[in-house]
Amino acid sequence: MKIVVCIKQVPATGADKRYTDDLRLDRAAAEAIINPLDEYAIEQALRLADAGAAESVTYLSMGPDQAAEALRRALAMGGDDAVLVSDPALAGADEWGTAKVLAAALDKLAPDVALMGMASDDARGSLVPGAVAAMRDVPLLSYGAELAVSDGEARVRRLSATGYDWVGAPMPVVASVTDQVGEPRYASLKGIMAAKRKPMETWSLEDLGLSADDLRGAALTQVTDARAPEAKAPTERLENLPAAEAAAKIADWLAARKLI
Amino acid sequence: MSNDILFLAEFSGGSPARSGLELATGAAELASQSGGSAVALAYGAGAASGAAALGAHGATRAIVLGDEDRPPITYAPAAVAAARDAGLALLAPATPNGRDLAAALVGLLDLPAFGPVRAVRVVDGLVETEQATLQGSVITTARPADGAPTPAVVLVLANTFTPAEGGSGTAEVTEASAADESALTRATVAESHEAEAKVVNLEEATIIVAGGRGVGGEEGFGPLRELASALGGAVGASRAAADAGWIPYQLQIGQTGKVVKPALYIGAGISGAIQHRVGMQTAEHVIAINKDPDAPIGEFADLFVVGDLFQIIPALTEEIRRRKGA
Numbered sequence: 038m039k040i041v042v043c044i045k046q047v048p049a050t051g052a053d054k055r056y057t058d059d060l061r062l063d064r065a066a067a068e069a070i071i072n073p074l075d076e077y078a079i080e081q082a083l084r085l086a087d088a089g090a091a092e093s094v095t096y097l098s099m100g101p102d103q104a105a106e107a108l109r110r111a112l113a114m115g116g117d118d119a120v121l122v123s124d125p126a127l128a129g130a131d132e133w134g135t136a137k138v139l140a141a142a143l144d145k146l147a148p149d150v151a152l153m154g155m156a157s158d159d160a161r162g163s164l165v166p167g168a169v170a171a172m173r174d175v176p177l178l179s180y181g182a183e184l185a186v187s188d189g190e191a192r193v194r195r196l197s198a199t200g201y202d203w204v205g206a207p208m209p210v211v212a213s214v215t216d217q218v219g220e221p222r223y224a225s226l227k228g229i230m231a232a233k234r235k236p237m238e239t240w241s242l243e244d245l246g247l248s249a250d251d252l253r254g255a256a257l258t259q260v261t262d263a264r265a266p267e268a269k270a271p272t273e274r275l276e277n278l279p280a281a282e283a284a285a286k287i288a289d290w291l292a293a294r295k296l297i
Numbered sequence: 298m299s300n301d302i303l304f305l306a307e308f309s310g311g312s313p314a315r316s317g318l319e320l321a322t323g324a325a326e327l328a329s330q331s332g333g334s335a336v337a338l339a340y341g342a343g344a345a346s347g348a349a350a351l352g353a354h355g356a357t358r359a360i361v362l363g364d365e366d367r368p369p370i371t372y373a374p375a376a377v378a379a380a381r382d383a384g385l386a387l388l389a390p391a392t393p394n395g396r397d398l399a400a401a402l403v404g405l406l407d408l409p410a411f412g413p414v415r416a417v418r419v420v421d422g423l424v425e426t427e428q429a430t431l432q433g434s435v436i437t438t439a440r441p442a443d444g445a446p447t448p449a450v451v452l453v454l455a456n457t458f459t460p461a462e463g464g465s466g467t468a469e470v471t472e473a474s475a476a477d478e479s480a481l482t483r484a485t486v487a488e489s490h491e492a493e494a495k496v497v498n499l500e501e502a503t504i505i506v507a508g509g510r511g512v513g514g515e516e517g518f519g520p521l522r523e524l525a526s527a528l529g530g531a532v533g534a535s536r537a538a539a540d541a542g543w544i545p546y547q548l549q550i551g552q553t554g555k556v557v558k559p560a561l562y563i564g565a566g567i568s569g570a571i572q573h574r575v576g577m578q579t580a581e582h583v584i585a586i587n588k589d590p591d592a593p594i595g596e597f598a599d600l601f602v603v604g605d606l607f608q609i610i611p612a613l614t615e616e617i618r619r620r621k622g623a
Contacts, residue, residue, distance in 0.1 A: 131409070131410070156552070158432070158552075161575070162396070162413070163400070164396060164400040164410050166400065168403045169404065170370075170401070170480075171402075171403070177401070177484060196393075196547060199547075201492075202486045204484055204485070205484070253445075254442065257407070257409035258409045258445070259443075261425075264435070264436050267436075270599070273601070274601045275601070275602045277603070280604070280609050280612040283612070284609060284615070285616055288616045288617055296582065
């Protein structure tokens with residue numbers, strides 16, 4: 038059983054972020070990290086490998102050349118090899134464009150499970166796993182708090198409205214997992230050294246048999262404006278008041294806004 | 298291409314999800330701007346008998362994709378048949394189920410995708426969306442690229458639209474046409490486990506009282522439940538409280554939990570980490586109660602009460618009950 042974990046390099050969560058003049062995220066401006074939610078997908082894949090359920094774990098990322106750093110960091114946590122899809126034609130890719138490219142790369146890698154985080158830290162549409170599954174015509178098992186595999190079938194434990202379900206499908210599948218799979222491991226010094234020798238390939242669009250025309254500029258959407266959020270009114274503070282007085286003031290505040 | 302506005306309307310156990318009612322009203326609003334009709338894509342148990350009633354909330358027509366409780370993603374092929382070249386926009390709830398189905402449509406029909414949005418409108422015959430991105434640090438306006446296929450798929454947070462009530466309209470109901478074969482239909486629910494306690498759908502609550510690490514334990518949620526009950530709201534939690542097992546994960550608010558947009562959010566003993574903030578930052582009014590005067594939530598709350606939640610919350614509950622005369 039072969040797993041490919043798709044990871045995305047994103048600006049660090051607390052970093053100062055901005056858009057460039059042509060309305061794209063300025064990826065050079067902030068420290069870049071592995072999308073924190075993708076680390077749970079890595080952890081899930083490595084747990085399956087540790088348990089002997091997966092024979093190999095490959096990482097796949099689409100991004101500029103520096104996204105290779107994110108792949109090296111993933112390899113330091115464990116796993117076997119990595120592929121970076123990098124092409125100047127992919128700058129400014131949207132969710133559709135990203136899914137198109139990942140689907141083509143996954144067709145080439147042909148894993149039993151293509152595993153992803155439930156969302157990216159920077160955009161949060163959560164559409165890429167489902168779009169990739171649809172493009173590849175394989176089942177989608179999404180939002181897993183846990184992923185299990187046996188006898189050619191993959192299953193995820195997924196929260197339902199009132200409890201949880203195990204949702205299953207025959208492999209190959211695309212699966213996404215949440216932060217409930219367990220805390221991602223740290224890379225050991227040994228892991229970091231070993232990662233330097235693990236194979237990493239870089240593919241262009243041509244290697245995937247895709248043309249820039251197929252990708253329509255890698256986006257079906259266009260950002261027409263990017264701006265800072267509206268300034269909000271300053272926070273009103275209530276401090277050092279006896280509870281009853283604080284409660285009365287909160288109730289007045291609610292009443293003034295017709296909330297009670 | 299038509300100017301219709303499609304929307305996903307999920308049913309389960311015989312009833313429509315509130316998201317479908319909200320989106321019916323939202324779709325009708327957009328349809329009045331585009332000069333088309335609001336058309337429901339209804340699926341899940343109860344869709345066949347319940348779809349017509351979406352007319353009361355704004356839908357002109359409803360296409361029934363299927364009437365069984367099965368993973369919503371499995372309705373994607375039927376949705377494709379209904380959505381192909383069929384409208385200007387398709388509104389989908391920004392819930393796990395809604396996103397799955399929306400994503401499949403994006404993949405199967407090569408559609409532009411937006412959201413979750415905080416606003417959507419039709420300008421000069423084109424869909425225009427506004428969304429907060431990069432953890433809320435940037436607001437972007439976006440449109441479909443020139444010549445992009447339609448409909449544009451738009452993820453919409455709960456409580457973005459308020460369902461129109463009191464309408465007497467009936468949507469004209471049709472069956473979806475035959476769907477293509479697709480591997481997406483192979484996902485099945487192998488086992489179902491019910492929780493011991495009933496949990497509410499937090500996305501539908503208009504008032505939320507949320508507790509975090511500062512609540513200290515399962516019992517600490519007692520006073521929060523009392524306050525929620527006095528306000529007619531629901532109880533939610535931060536990831537720390539859910540991870541600690543004090544409250545079910547269904548009630549977790551944040552990046553990996555529910556994204557909520559209530560009229561009033563009260564956070565008690567919640568520090569306001571960015572991962573929590575992205576789940577509630579679109580609430581209309583935010584009150585924070587925290588004993589730490591430097592808690593980050595104090596920077597974005599509308600009203601920040603510094604103090605002991607175990608004293609303030611019971612006092613507030615009593616005060617509200619007194620004013621409501623109950």
